[in-house]
Structures are given as structure tokens and as C-alpha cells.
Amino acid sequence: MQLKSLLSEAIRDSFKELNITPKTTQVNEAAKPEFGDFQYNGVMALAKELKENPREIANRVALVLKENPLFERVEVAGPGFINLRIDKKFLEDNLLQALDSRAGVREKEDKIRVVVDYSSPNMAKQMHVGHLRSTVIGDALANLFEFLGDEVIRQNHIGDWGTQFGMLIAYFEENAKERAKELSDLERFYQAAKKRFDEDEEFATKAREYVVKLQSGDKECLRLWREFIDTTLAHTQEIYDKLGVKLGLDDVRGESFYNSDLPNLVEELEQKGVAKESEGAKCIFFEDKAPLIIQKKDGGYLYATTDLAAIKYRVQELKAKRISYVVDARQSEHFKQVFETAKRAKIVDDSIILEHIAFGMVLDKSGKPFKTREGGTIKLKDLIDEAVRRAREIIGKDRDYSDEELEHIAKVVGVGALKYADLSINRLSNYVFDWDKMLSLDGNTALYMQYAYARINSILRKAPEIESKKVIIGDELEKKLALKILSFEDILNRAYIEAMPHLITNYLYELAGLFMKFYENNPILKEGVKSEIRDSRLLLAKATANVIKKGLNILGIEVVERI
């Protein structure tokens, strides 16, 4: 349920009764427990505008609010804060909602079709740590959008076109006897080809010729190209499956897909007067910024051109209303220019949201870009394997599992830790990679949440059938827990609007923490606990588990019943 919206409504209604138009109806969580559960701070600013006494207005509003059965207590404090205590009965009546399959969360009313563009691996290369954040954050956001009712079209804009393929094909021709069947070969070939390209002008020219040949549809070139792509995609898919990321081959719309549209697009932009020629290149100009080049003087196209063609396709063919690019913050200028160009060219109108969901880099503990000891890029495959290996070590230490069970839990915990660590910090910050912190049981980690979930399940397994479906809020801990459980929808909505997954992890951490405290102090199955109380606490525990599971699933993280 949308608890905060309900509170805002209550505020709005009470102002209405007083014939006052409030500046805001936004309600915040109380800063201190003594203040109650929520506080409304909007009176002060309003009073200033009306040139009236804030305390007096607050008193009048409070008087109306007191009539609302939602509140147990309404108090005016300080210069005009209105402190609100939610009635226990309200929580008791509504908590059971959180037990349903959507953990009590409704879909949005205004459902839209949204394209989420993420992951975008390079072809002819293994996925590396540089692809981690886009893949993990993008998938989590796609899940979130979907869960709230949007129709999500995942798009994997792979780099499957361009000079690197000319290089590869040229290198293959030179070394016709060697054939790459494995991606690892392909990658080695790529490096060798790159070296030749950089060092040998003749080779470079040949490589460029191959690009032209490829673009003009030469059969043999295309055949080789297809082989490279398929080999790489097979590897990519393995990584997605390991990560539990919901990208598939159907979601792939690489740069090559837009290739045939590029000449038309450039012409269109020229005709509309958006693009102009300068020094032989077709450019779009901006104030105080370098121009965006969409066609080189040699006639070649650039990734800006492809991005524009992709926007056109996504708007016109896919009918997207929101297009979210989950891409490295370093490209923010590029996207600003591309979006601006799309608007100038009227490829998109104002009703369509184009957004760059930027994120920072992955750094090591010393603050430098995260690399192997030798300075190479870290392969995503190795990163995942290492996460699972470490998880197995930690998990297996004090517990007895069958081999199968250990393997399964290690995967869930290891992969979960890897993803959660990335998702739990504000995406705009650079992210410091730390194995120990990631797999720690203390603090805001996946394992802490998974542990809380498993613990609850352990209780539920031992518990008798719940007879009375009635929640009784007995103390402040239970009340806080219930309030938190019912705030799930508020948080998801905020995370949706801001495209910020860390809001969800923060919430889950608070929820799990509150449960742990509740659990320490309020016995459930111990002797002497009356059956109504026991059942009520079981319901609270069950609702907590349900929300944790749902929240983690949205983030793309699994849970295990036993840990």
C-alpha cells in the first residue's frame, strides 16, 4: 500500500476542510521516535506565505486530523511541526496485504511502455568488470519497472559493427589456417589484429577496406562476421545465465541492426536543418560544446548516428514512452547531445522521456580502476566464479550441507553478494570493490538479508499452523516493523521515479534490521507465548520474509530457505 500517499491525502483533506491550499502535502518519517511515526512540516512555509502564525495554522489542521481514525495521536510541536502517530488498529487491519504474491504492492495506474537499454557488451571480447554495473543495475531497474506494471522492452545494444571487424577479418585472411572457434581464441586474435592495425599502415588500410566490404554486404565477410558475433553472444549468454540476468538473444539489437537506416537518418537531419556540414563532416552544433558528428568526412558513420537511429526505432517501432540508458557516467555529454539532437529533429516529442541512467566506475580499495594484478581487465566470468568460491568458503564453515546444497547456496549467496554490493550504493558514486565487505554478514549486504529470510523460514517450519489471521501490534518494535513492511510500495515508487536501486537495498536493510531486533525481544515459539500473540508474530515474520524475498527478487537476487 502507499502509506505516504494516504497520509498526504489526509493532510490534503484537512486543509480542504479549512479552505486553505497547502504548498505541499508531503509527509516525512519522524526524525525521532518521540515525535511519533510521521511528521508534516509544510505548515511553516505556508504560514510565512499567508503571513500568519504557523502554530495557529498547525493547531487548526491538527484539530481536523484528530478526527481521522488513521491517527492515534496528532500533536503540534516546535514552530509548527505536526507529529503523527498511526493508529495500531490501522496497521493490524492492513498488514495481511503484505502476505500476498505482490507483497501488498499494487501496479501503477499509468502504465507505459519503456525501453531499458543496458549491458551492451563488445563483440569479439569477453565481458569484463566494466560491464558489471550496467548489466546489474539495468536488469534491476527493468525488473522494478516491470513489477510496477510497465511494459518493459529490454534492449542489448551490442557493439557489433565498426572498424574492429575489418581488423578481425583482415587478420583472419592473413592467418587463414587458424580458425577461432572459441571466444578466447577470438579475443587473442582481436589483440593481435589490433596490434597489426596500430603498427602497420598497410594492414590498417586493408582493415578499413574490409569494413567497407562488410557494410556493402560482401557474403564472405558477412559470414565471418556472423560467426564472430554468434561465438561472442554464446559466451555473453553464459554470463547472463550465471548472473541470473534476464537478457536473452531476443533482446539483442546491435549497432548493425540500424546500419541500413543511417544514410536516411543523416539526410533527414540535414533536410530538417539540424545537421550541417563542417570540414567535410556532418555535424550538429551546440553552444559551448564540441559538435556532435554523425558522419565522418570519409562518409563513415559513428556511434552517435547509431544511437539516433536507435531512438527513432524505439519511438516509432517499439512505441516506447520512456527510454532509459543504463550507461557509464562518462558518456553523459554524449547522451545529452544525442537527446538534444533527437528533440531538435522532432524524432521525439515532449511526451517521451529520454534518460541517461549514469553510474560511476568500479574502483579497487586504493581508489584506482579495478584491474587484475597485472593491470589487465578483470573478466566477469572470473569475478563471478571468485564470488561463488568465496561464498562457498564462508557458508560452508560452520554448517553442514550436502554437496549439492552447498553448491546451490554458494551460488545464490555469491552472485547475490556481487550484485547487491553494486546495487546498494548510490549509482552516481564510484564503487569501491571489496570482497570482504561484500560477503560480510554484518551491515548492508545480500547475505544479511538472505540470512534474515532463512531465519524466518526456520521459525515458520517449526511453527504450528497459524490459526488466527489477526495481527496484534503489541509494542513499539512490532509497530515499527509493521510500518516498515507497509512502506514497501512507497519505496518502490520512489526508486522507480529516481531510477535508484539503492533506495530498495537501504529499505531492505532497515526492514531486516528491524526484524532482527523484534526477533531478539519478542519470542514467537517459546513457551508462555499465548497462541494469539504467537500467531500475530508469525504473521509479522511471514510478511517480513515475503517483502525481503520480493525486494531481493526485484533486484535480481535470489533467496534460499535454509542457510
Next chain:
RNA sequence: GCACCCGUAGCUCAGCUGGAUAGAGCAUCCGCCUUCUAAGCGGACGGUCUCAGGUUCGAAUCCUGACGGGUGUACCA
């Protein structure tokens, strides 16, 4: 040079669109298992919110300007 992002406890990070005495985890120290998973919980210690102005009843939060760090910046993606 210009643009964008970041600057909060020793370290890693929150801080809910301007509210009351700025919060977590790690690290350090101290408590709590004959009883539901101690892989847990509680407490202590730790802060000129980089600095300086401004806006106002009220600023970590908004504005301006410094300083420090990162990133980008005409034919690579």
C-alpha cells in the same frame, strides 16, 4: 579553458527533494547464548557535513564562489 559527477566519523557508505540533538556497517573497547539459526542483538568511542559567502524562522540538503578528487571534451565506441 569549459562541462558533468563526487567531497558527511579513521575506512566504506546512508541521509527520503529545506526541518527538531546528522545516521549505519567496518575498525577499537564493553556486555548478552541451559530457551525460536550468536552467521544475531545491545552499549561505548568516534563529526568545524572540504572551505567562504548568500537565500530564511530553519541549510549536509538550495544559490554563488573557491579548494580537493574523478571523468569527458571534432570525425573511436
